Amino acid sequence: MTTLFEDKLNQLYDEVKNNRLGNVADYIPELANVDEDNFAISISTVDGHIYQVGESRAQFTIQSISKAFCYGIALEDKGLDYVLSKVDVEPSGEAFNSISLEAETGRPKNPMINAGAIAITSLIKGDSSNDKIDRIIEKFSDYVGHRLEIDKDIYQSEKNTGHRNRAIAHLLRNYGILEEEPEKPLDAYFQQCSINVNCRDLAVMASCLANNGVNPITGVRALKENFVPNVLAVMSTCGMYDYSGSWTYNVGMPAKSGVGGGIIAVLPGQFGLAIYSPRLDAKGNSVRGIEVCEQVSKKFGLHMLNTSKITSCAVIRNVYTGAEIHSKQQHPPHVLEFFADHGNQILVFELMGDLKFVSTELVLREVDQRSDHSNYIILDFYRVTLVDVSAFNFFADLVTRLDAQGKKVIFVGIHLMYYFLKYLKKVLPEHLFSRIKLIKNLDHSLEWCENDLLLNNNASSSNENIVPFNQHSLCYSMTKEETIFLEGLTLDRKFKKGEIICKEGDESKQMFFLISGKVRVSLEVGPNKYLRLGGFSPGNVFGESALLNDSLRSADVVANSDVVVKELFAKDIVNSTNSLANSVQNKLYKNLFSQSDRKLRQANLHIRTLNSGFNPF
Ligand code: DON
Numbered sequence: 001m002t003t004l005f006e007d008k009l010n011q012l013y014d015e016v017k018n019n020r021l022g023n024v025a026d027y028i029p030e031l032a033n034v035d036e037d038n039f040a041i042s043i044s045t046v047d048g049h050i051y052q053v054g055e056s057r058a059q060f061t062i063q064s065i066s067k068a069f070c071y072g073i074a075l076e077d078k079g080l081d082y083v084l085s086k087v088d089v090e091p092s093g094e095a096f097n098s099i100s101l102e103a104e105t106g107r108p109k110n111p112m113i114n115a116g117a118i119a120i121t122s123l124i125k126g127d128s129s130n131d132k133i134d135r136i137i138e139k140f141s142d143y144v145g146h147r148l149e150i151d152k153d154i155y156q157s158e159k160n161t162g163h164r165n166r167a168i169a170h171l172l173r174n175y176g177i178l179e180e181e182p183e184k185p186l187d188a189y190f191q192q193c194s195i196n197v198n199c200r201d202l203a204v205m206a207s208c209l210a211n212n213g214v215n216p217i218t219g220v221r222a223l224k225e226n227f228v229p230n231v232l233a234v235m236s237t238c239g240m241y242d243y244s245g246s247w248t249y250n251v252g253m254p255a256k257s258g259v260g261g262g263i264i265a266v267l268p269g270q271f272g273l274a275i276y277s278p279r280l281d282a283k284g285n286s287v288r289g290i291e292v293c294e295q296v297s298k299k300f301g302l303h304m305l306n307t308s309k310i311t312s313c314a315v316i317r318n319v320y321t322g323a324e325i326h327s328k329q330q331h332p333p334h335v336l337e338f339f340a341d342h343g344n345q346i347l348v349f350e351l352m353g354d355l356k357f358v359s360t361e362l363v364l365r366e367v368d369q370r371s372d373h374s375n376y377i378i379l380d381f382y383r384v385t386l387v388d389v390s391a392f393n394f395f396a397d398l399v400t401r402l403d404a405q406g407k408k409v410i411f412v413g414i415h416l417m418y419y420f421l422k423y424l425k426k427v428l429p430e431h432l433f434s435r436i437k438l439i440k441n442l443d444h445s446l447e448w449c450e451n452d453l454l455l456n457n458n459a460s461s462s463n464e465n466i467v468p469f470n471q472h473s474l475c476y477s478m479t480k481e482e483t484i485f486l487e488g489l490t491l492d493r494k495f496k497k498g499e500i501i502c503k504e505g506d507e508s509k510q511m512f513f514l515i516s517g518k519v520r521v522s523l524e525v526g527p528n529k530y531l532r533l534g535g536f537s538p539g540n541v542f543g544e545s546a547l548l549n550d551s552l553r554s555a556d557v558v559a560n561s562d563v564v565v566k567e568l569f570a571k572d573i574v575n576s577t578n579s580l581a582n583s584v585q586n587k588l589y590k591n592l593f594s595q596s597d598r599k600l601r602q603a604n605l606h607i608r609t610l611n612s613g614f615n616p617f
Contacts (some may be wrong), residue, residue: 106175205274
């Protein structure tokens, strides 16, 4: 069954197929030897998915589309300033083969017209035209993901008839734009235009530009990322020659056409689109190609200047403090009281969606306005789908500012955001970058802040290490005699770090009083994939469901450190029938209920806070 998007593409193809306006190019005679009704559309997304309809494997020559990619190669080989000294970036508003040179310098107006393209090819590394074309084919093959070949017949045909280009090249030589005899760069130019591609190839090449210079299928970098915006910029302003204005107006995607009948368009960050149909309009652009792009842009709202995508205020999902929300680590009552008073020092921003310039500016404004009384600023990127380059800068500045205010910055869930991390590492002084806490999930970051806050306020001493049995919350309100009786029923057990104390599915026969060490409750959510449901520290009990019913354990309890517990088998307390035992039982159940009640209230508070959403006002 075809996907929805494939249906839409097939539908569009069928609609445009009937447009038989235009003529195949014949000023290069060999170009006319083509099935003029050939038609193909192909899309390559930045996550490496390819859609194609029509003659997407039919070979044709890349022609002027090569200019955009050669411009990137020249930038890599000679650098931005040198290339700009030879070729300008201004739309000429004239035809592709017009002699659009600056009056004084002879500098071609832009690298997309033939004059500029010939100058650009001369800048590509290589002592001979074959060396240059070898480099061009090597780079183009990185873009496409397989080796490309030259159509010798078309090359020869162009070479034999390329008098206008030859004239342009000699003019460029006359102005010193070409620093060598024109025939070498010209020959390389004729060869580059004669490279055979198909529509699928072009879509993949375009998607490399959409994917920051990296081939989304092979992962090979075809163009240095810092030159991608330069290539896309000249494609936006000059790629469709004296139709570029209307193109930007109607389609609004950087594009490049070729007289072989190809057109590529790029939606940065999303996909590369290619159309092949050799019938051209008077400006040398594929007629069906233009129609497809106009329709795609309109149907899917893809105009790059379309502002409806800006989702500024939806990027903050929730803001709350450590007084409202705690980690899943179970804390004894006195620690919860401490957090009720001091938890506001921990401030959490749950972010979501696309972090771009405006949306990130909003996050920074909120952090600035709300963090006066907080020393721990947690920024949770777990639900963030994109952090674009403009946001990188902002967050680096934020780290610098918060650190200067003595605050601790915790970034949650950015471990997979390679470029963001790389950027922070590059721009922040090492000591500053090393002070950012990078934690994989929000619960662990909350726990880290809680422990650090407790430590810095000496509020964790007794709780941290050992809590004697009689100080356990479940012994609350018991007399000394009752506590001794209950402790007498327990067995001392020790577990090594990593040991499983309770296994999911085991019968729950006993409960455990945690005397020292830490344990976690974890649920297997996939092969060797575990989710932490909670954690316990000394003074807490776990496995108490054994007292309530003989159900099976619903999760694993694992020692997070070396652990000492007192184990109480349900049968030992339930079956004791003397008055002391009865009184202990009653107090035990009462404390259990009030503990569950406290947990329930805590959970409701969490649910309310987590679902109250972000109120910017
Ligand atoms: O130099 C030429 O005329 C051809 N090799 C390329 C021209 C071209 O593709 C113009 N594009 N629309």
